[in-house]
Amino acid sequence: MNSLPDAFDHFAxxxxxxxxSDAAHLRFQSLARYEKLECDxxxxxxxxxxxxxxxxxxSIKLVAHxxxxxxxxVAFHFGGEMLSVPRRDHYSYSVCALRQCRIVSFxxxxxxxxAADDAIVMGCLLDRATMSLxxxxxxxxxxxxxxxxxxxxxxxxxxxxxxxxxxEGRILLDLPMSRRDIAESLGLxxxxxxRRLSALRADGAIETVGRSGIILNDLxxxxxxxxxxxxxx
Amino acid sequence: MNSLPDAFDHFAxxxxxxxxSDAAHLRFQSLARYEKLECDxxxxxxxxxxxxxxxxxxSIKLVAHxxxxxxxxVAFHFGGEMLSVPRRDHYSYSVCALRQCRIVSFxxxxxxxxAADDAIVMGCLLDRATMSLxxxxxxxxxxxxxxxxxxxxxxxxxxxxxxxxxxEGRILLDLPMSRRDIAESLGLxxxxxxRRLSALRADGAIETVGRSGIILNDLxxxxxxxxxxxxxx
DNA sequence: CCGCTTCCTTGATCTGGATCAAGGAAGGCC
DNA sequence: GGCCTTCCTTGATCCAGATCAAGGAAGCGG
Numbered sequence: 198m199n200s201l202p203d204a205f206d207h208f209a210x211x212x213x214x215x216x217x218s219d220a221a222h223l224r225f226q227s228l229a230r231y232e233k234l235e236c237d238x239x240x241x242x243x244x245x246x247x248x249x250x251x252x253x254x255x256s257i258k259l260v261a262h263x264x265x266x267x268x269x270x271v272a273f274h275f276g277g278e279m280l281s282v283p284r285r286d287h288y289s290y291s292v293c294a295l296r297q298c299r300i301v302s303f304x305x306x307x308x309x310x311x312a313a314d315d316a317i318v319m320g321c322l323l324d325r326a327t328m329s330l331x332x333x334x335x336x337x338x339x340x341x342x343x344x345x346x347x348x349x350x351x352x353x354x355x356x357x358x359x360x361x362x363x364x365e366g367r368i369l370l371d372l373p374m375s376r377r378d379i380a381e382s383l384g385l386x387x388x389x390x391x392r393r394l395s396a397l398r399a400d401g402a403i404e405t406v407g408r409s410g411i412i413l414n415d416l417x418x419x420x421x422x423x424x425x426x427x428x429x430x
Numbered sequence: 431m432n433s434l435p436d437a438f439d440h441f442a443x444x445x446x447x448x449x450x451s452d453a454a455h456l457r458f459q460s461l462a463r464y465e466k467l468e469c470d471x472x473x474x475x476x477x478x479x480x481x482x483x484x485x486x487x488x489s490i491k492l493v494a495h496x497x498x499x500x501x502x503x504v505a506f507h508f509g510g511e512m513l514s515v516p517r518r519d520h521y522s523y524s525v526c527a528l529r530q531c532r533i534v535s536f537x538x539x540x541x542x543x544x545a546a547d548d549a550i551v552m553g554c555l556l557d558r559a560t561m562s563l564x565x566x567x568x569x570x571x572x573x574x575x576x577x578x579x580x581x582x583x584x585x586x587x588x589x590x591x592x593x594x595x596x597x598e599g600r601i602l603l604d605l606p607m608s609r610r611d612i613a614e615s616l617g618l619x620x621x622x623x624x625r626r627l628s629a630l631r632a633d634g635a636i637e638t639v640g641r642s643g644i645i646l647n648d649l650x651x652x653x654x655x656x657x658x659x660x661x662x663x
Numbered sequence: 664c665c666g667c668t669t670c671c672t673t674g675a676t677c678t679g680g681a682t683c684a685a686g687g688a689a690g691g692c693c
Numbered sequence: 694g695g696c697c698t699t700c701c702t703t704g705a706t707c708c709a710g711a712t713c714a715a716g717g718a719a720g721c722g723g
Contacts, residue, residue, distance in 0.1 A: 341617030384574030
């Protein structure tokens with residue numbers, strides 16, 4: 198319970214409109230549940246309804262459980278982001294910590310009831326949904342029409358954009374997810390991910406540092422390998 | 431121009447709140463553009479910004495153009511549905527008519543500006559985005575982790591749900607999309623789609639009628655082939 | 664610092680679906 | 694109704710990535 202207020206304040210500051218009345222603020226707060234997840238710990242939403250989560254700190258994967266231990270990672274999220282966990286449909290969903298996290302969670306229905314009158318919060322939710330939809334569509338394109346090498350390039354470009362640190366023209370990544378996670382996100386196997394990364398390393402496009410560090414030496418070269426629309430044409 | 435008012439009224443009735451002032455109503459109307467698309471005609475959005483479309487009548491595919499003539503169909507939509515065409519990102523998007531359509535289109539930015547104050551319209555947009563996200567996530571799971579047979583089963587179940595006609599315990603589908611469209615939606619080739627459908631036909635699970643008709647004899651059997659979470663377990 | 668576990672890499676083989684290649688059926692148009 | 698185009702089906706072959714199978718390196722716990 199100790200730092201619930203901190204995490205909630207963080208949420209309130211980023212999401213709730215500045216002019217929100219104290220009463221409304223308190224109603225949101227009374228709805229919030231605070232979760233602290235250690236690495237590799239999961240929140241299972243298969244029986245709960247849909248939830249809206251604010252990830253105050255840390256990073257998580259949103260996992261869909263398809264049949265027979267075939268899981269698909271639907272999205273990664275990092276500190277400061279909001280996400281929605283869908284209600285169970287043909288699959289069940291869970292959220293699993295890649296790094297220690299602090300999460301503020303709300304049942305979607307209750308949250309929407311409070312937010313329904315507030316066009317600003319609704320706008321924020323809409324923005325977030327639109328962004329998630331955009332990412333999901335790009336992912337669908339990658340899973341439907343891209344080779345293993347292209348998917349890896351797209352993954353690295355996406356991570357560079359979201360959690361990369363630029364240093365001397367190179368981009369440093371400290372990936373919180375394992376090779377298995379990358380594979381489950383890209384619809385590949387762990388072996389294929391490893392081989393494609395090795396190939397990029399052999400070409401000098403990237404360097405690896407331990408298990409989680411990756412240095413992108415040439416982002417433009419990665420773009421060239423991503424199979425995006427030809428800019429040259 | 432003849433039936434623009436019809437299509438717009440259809441849109442207003444389904445989407446805009448009942449109590450909306452005439453002035454606001456007119457502002458939406460002044461933003462609307464009306465398009466009539468014949469079969470196989472496209473609207474190209476690669477240079478326009480993001481748009482919100484209301485599909486008054488007909489059915490369309492939302493296509494993402496990946497490199498080298500590798501297209502991925504991101505979504506199908508049918509009469510009465512609203513959809514958003516994303517802004518060009520790593521890919522460009524277009525909308526192509528599967529059957530003759532009437533479309534009311536709005537630039538997303540302008541639409542949001544008008545709608546921003548109206549919590550009801552925002553809620554409606556949010557619902558739609560959430561629904562699209564849910565469909566897109568299911569599609570991503572299918573593309574990432576499902577076999578060709580499972581994808582076909584999932585596709586048929588989805589179409590049964592959206593445009594199926596129940597008759598004597600069987601479900602009649604009149605698919606507006608070609609085998610090629612199905613393939614481009616499922617991340618397969620046209621040959622594989624055809625082979626899997628033939629296999630289902632051989633098993634008696636489905637019957638085909640001409641090019642576009644499919645009869646689902648046993649929806650439960652299709653569920654069993656879809657590789658969804660085991661209900662039996 | 665050493666041993667152990669877990670995760671990653673690399674190699675060998677296998678296979679589902681892609682690709683290549685013909686026909687064959689629908690359905691449009693004259 | 695017959696021709697012609699387009700789309701669909703089926704068969705043969707091929708290949709990217711899965712699967713199977715060992716090692717090897719990180720990083721943890723003692």
